Amino acid sequence: MSKTIFVSGASAGFGAAMARRFAADGHRVIAAARRADRLAALAAEIGPALLPVTLDVTDAAAVAALPDSLPAAWREVDVLVNNAGMALGLDPAFKAKLSDWDAMLATNVTGLMHLTRALLPGMVARDRGHIINLGSTAGVYPYPGGHVYGASKAFVAQFTLNLKADLVGTAVRVTCLEPGLVGGSEFSAVRFGGDQARADAVYAGTVPLSPEDIAEAAAWVIGLPAHMNVNRMELMPTCQAPGPLAIKRQG
Numbered sequence: 001m002s003k004t005i006f007v008s009g010a011s012a013g014f015g016a017a018m019a020r021r022f023a024a025d026g027h028r029v030i031a032a033a034r035r036a037d038r039l040a041a042l043a044a045e046i047g048p049a050l051l052p053v054t055l056d057v058t059d060a061a062a063v064a065a066l067p068d069s070l071p072a073a074w075r076e077v078d079v080l081v082n083n084a085g086m087a088l089g090l091d092p093a094f095k096a097k098l099s100d101w102d103a104m105l106a107t108n109v110t111g112l113m114h115l116t117r118a119l120l121p122g123m124v125a126r127d128r129g130h131i132i133n134l135g136s137t138a139g140v141y142p143y144p145g146g147h148v149y150g151a152s153k154a155f156v157a158q159f160t161l162n163l164k165a166d167l168v169g170t171a172v173r174v175t176c177l178e179p180g181l182v183g184g185s186e187f188s189a190v191r192f193g194g195d196q197a198r199a200d201a202v203y204a205g206t207v208p209l210s211p212e213d214i215a216e217a218a219a220w221v222i223g224l225p226a227h228m229n230v231n232r233m234e235l236m237p238t239c240q241a242p243g244p245l246a247i248k249r250q251g
């Protein structure tokens with residue numbers, strides 16, 4: 001059955017891959033992002049199955065106004081993919097920029113909360129819907145320099161489970177997708193302030209997951225029978241594993 005799917009952060013990476021995949025599967029996609037030029041290119045590529053919406057998820061007023069600002073034929077959102085998010089910096093916590101921490105929380109946590117709060121009431125009223133939140137293995141397994149990024153993704157995972165608790169008795173589903181190493185997106189370039197060589201080094205010699213792999217997982221999750229809810233799904237490439245605990249040896 002064709003669904004109307006709202007994807008935040010749809011101008012690149014996982015979001016753009018999901019927009020392409022969902023449209024190819026016969027769904028309609030509301031593609032939201034800050035970069036209107038990227039969205040226009042995606043709309044030109046995908047055609048009328050895609051509605052581009054310029055939106056900054058950290059703009060609380062714009063997010064609150066979103067449901068009523070959508071064209072009437074697009075207002076009944078069946079699936080919200082809270083994909084917008086980023087990591088900034090990999091310095092240790094005692095050197096990290098406070099402004100980076102604030103920016104990560106504003107998008108990964110507050111933006112996700114606000115979009116959820118804006119679109120969830122309609123889903124509950126229609127007794128139909130699915131929220132897919134993009135968590136991360138960084139929200140489960142700590143690593144040096146992960147501090148606020150990992151903590152923001154731990155929030156996403158727990159928020160997902162707590163939403164589920166409130167939605168028992170409705171037909172609305174909630175899922176946290178938790179990818180590990182994924183190449184082919186702007187993620188690492190953004191984390192390193194545009195240093196492409198440093199970003200490329202993250203994936204050197206690996207076969208990471210791709211944005212299309214994440215879209216595959218999302219497509220599977222939303223296509224499951226209505227009585228099946230995937231609470232959390234952790235995804236890693238075969239070449240990755242949760243690391244050993246750190247030990248400082250003497251001498």
Ligand code: 8X3
Pocket residue numbers: 087135136137138179180181182
């Ligand atoms: C991304 C996972 O390990 O690259 O969410 O930070 S990691």
